Amino acid sequence: MGSFSKLLLIATGGTIASKYTGSGLSPQISASELLSYVPSVTEFCEIDTLQPFSLDSTNVRAAQWLKLASLIEDNYEKYDGFVICHGTDTMAYTAAALSYLIQNNLKPVVITGSQKPIDLAITDARANLTDSLRFAANDRAHGVNIVFGGSVIAGTRAKKERSKSYNAFSSINYPPIAVIQENRIIFYIDDKDRITGEPVFYRTLNDNVFLLKLIPGCSGQILETLFDKFDAVIIESFGVGGLPDYGSDSFRHAIQRLVSAGKIVVMATQVTHEGSDMSIYQVGKVMKDEFALPESYDMTLEATVAKTMWALARSTDAAAFRNLFYQTINHDLLFR
Numbered sequence: 001m002g003s004f005s006k007l008l009l010i011a012t013g014g015t016i017a018s019k020y021t022g023s024g025l026s027p028q029i030s031a032s033e034l035l036s037y038v039p040s041v042t043e044f045c046e047i048d049t050l051q052p053f054s055l056d057s058t059n060v061r062a063a064q065w066l067k068l069a070s071l072i073e074d075n076y077e078k079y080d081g082f083v084i085c086h087g088t089d090t091m092a093y094t095a096a097a098l099s100y101l102i103q104n105n106l107k108p109v110v111i112t113g114s115q116k117p118i119d120l121a122i123t124d125a126r127a128n129l130t131d132s133l134r135f136a137a138n139d140r141a142h143g144v145n146i147v148f149g150g151s152v153i154a155g156t157r158a159k160k161e162r163s164k165s166y167n168a169f170s171s172i173n174y175p176p177i178a179v180i181q182e183n184r185i186i187f188y189i190d191d192k193d194r195i196t197g198e199p200v201f202y203r204t205l206n207d208n209v210f211l212l213k214l215i216p217g218c219s220g221q222i223l224e225t226l227f228d229k230f231d232a233v234i235i236e237s238f239g240v241g242g243l244p245d246y247g248s249d250s251f252r253h254a255i256q257r258l259v260s261a262g263k264i265v266v267m268a269t270q271v272t273h274e275g276s277d278m279s280i281y282q283v284g285k286v287m288k289d290e291f292a293l294p295e296s297y298d299m300t301l302e303a304t305v306a307k308t309m310w311a312l313a314r315s316t317d318a319a320a321f322r323n324l325f326y327q328t329i330n331h332d333l334l335f336r
């Protein structure tokens with residue numbers, strides 16, 4: 001399958017590196033110690049290690065995504081591929097963020113972790129780490145992907161759908177890029193030839209973004225309280241997308257104020273599968289027509305959040321933001 005590769009393992013904490021402490025699981029295991037649990041990988045790769053931080057991924061945010069992207073940029077020429085060990089809880093956000101921060105990328109950036117610590121007798125960690133290194137060593141692998149539970153999922157399409165099971169991640173509204181069975185990688189999407197030219201690294205994100213999840217009865221006035229604090233608000237609406245009026249039109253008024261003050265309002269849906277389409281119902285169409293609100297369509301919520309932060313750092317102008325937001329990047333968006 002792949003030739004002998006030179007890989008960089010970047011360990012960042014998470015359950016995979018955790019041990020039991022008196023106050024619950026916390027990351028304790030170093031990058032080189034992680035590798036000591038998968039000795040057979042030396043048959044197909046040579047690995048250097050880095051450990052920029054050691055966190056439960058609950059504590060990972062934009063600063064860490066930027067750090068990871070800059071480490072990969074600094075080491076890009078030295079390695080054939082990169083594997084990041086990471087906690088699962090916010091892994092889908094990190095994978096989406098790196099998909100936007102590192103574009104046109106011919107080299108694999110694999111993110112993995114586990115539901116059980118690597119030092120337990122029964123654990124998914126060793127299989128996930130071995131699969132990830134194997135995938136990163138394959139010469140057809142490229143771009144940002146999560147490797148977990150035998151699936152290779154595009155970095156923009158992953159969602160943690162199970163909090164405990166080994167098959168924690170699903171590929172949403174898109175097929176997995178590949179599956180890994182035993183030692184074999186079976187590609188469903190094999191598109192490395194599409195990429196030409198140099199990789200593009202971005203060094204900034206604007207994380208001044210709020211996500212508002214609607215519940216029945218929620219008032220649009222809540223948006224008014226976010227007005228001064230955030231540059232963009234993503235509204236996680238119902239179904240294919242719409243906003244309630246409840247006879248008071250409070251959402252319309254609030255969105256009018258936000259948009260005319262130059263804030264970005266993005267529409268998304270709390271339904272995981274199949275995505276939004278605000279043009280279908282009157283409750284969505286009238287708002288979209290009046291305010292030209294960008295919507296997530298088939299993008300995951302995690303990709304929508306990360307893409308908003310990436311696009312916002314490029315431009316806060318509504319039309320320029322919309323253009324960036326609707327570019328298809330690392331398989332994130334098909335439906336427009």
Ligand SMILES: NC(=O)C[C@H](N)C(=O)O
Nearest residue numbers: 014015056057087088089
């Ligand atoms: N399975 C895990 O890795 C969960 C852990 N709390 C983390 O995200 O760091």
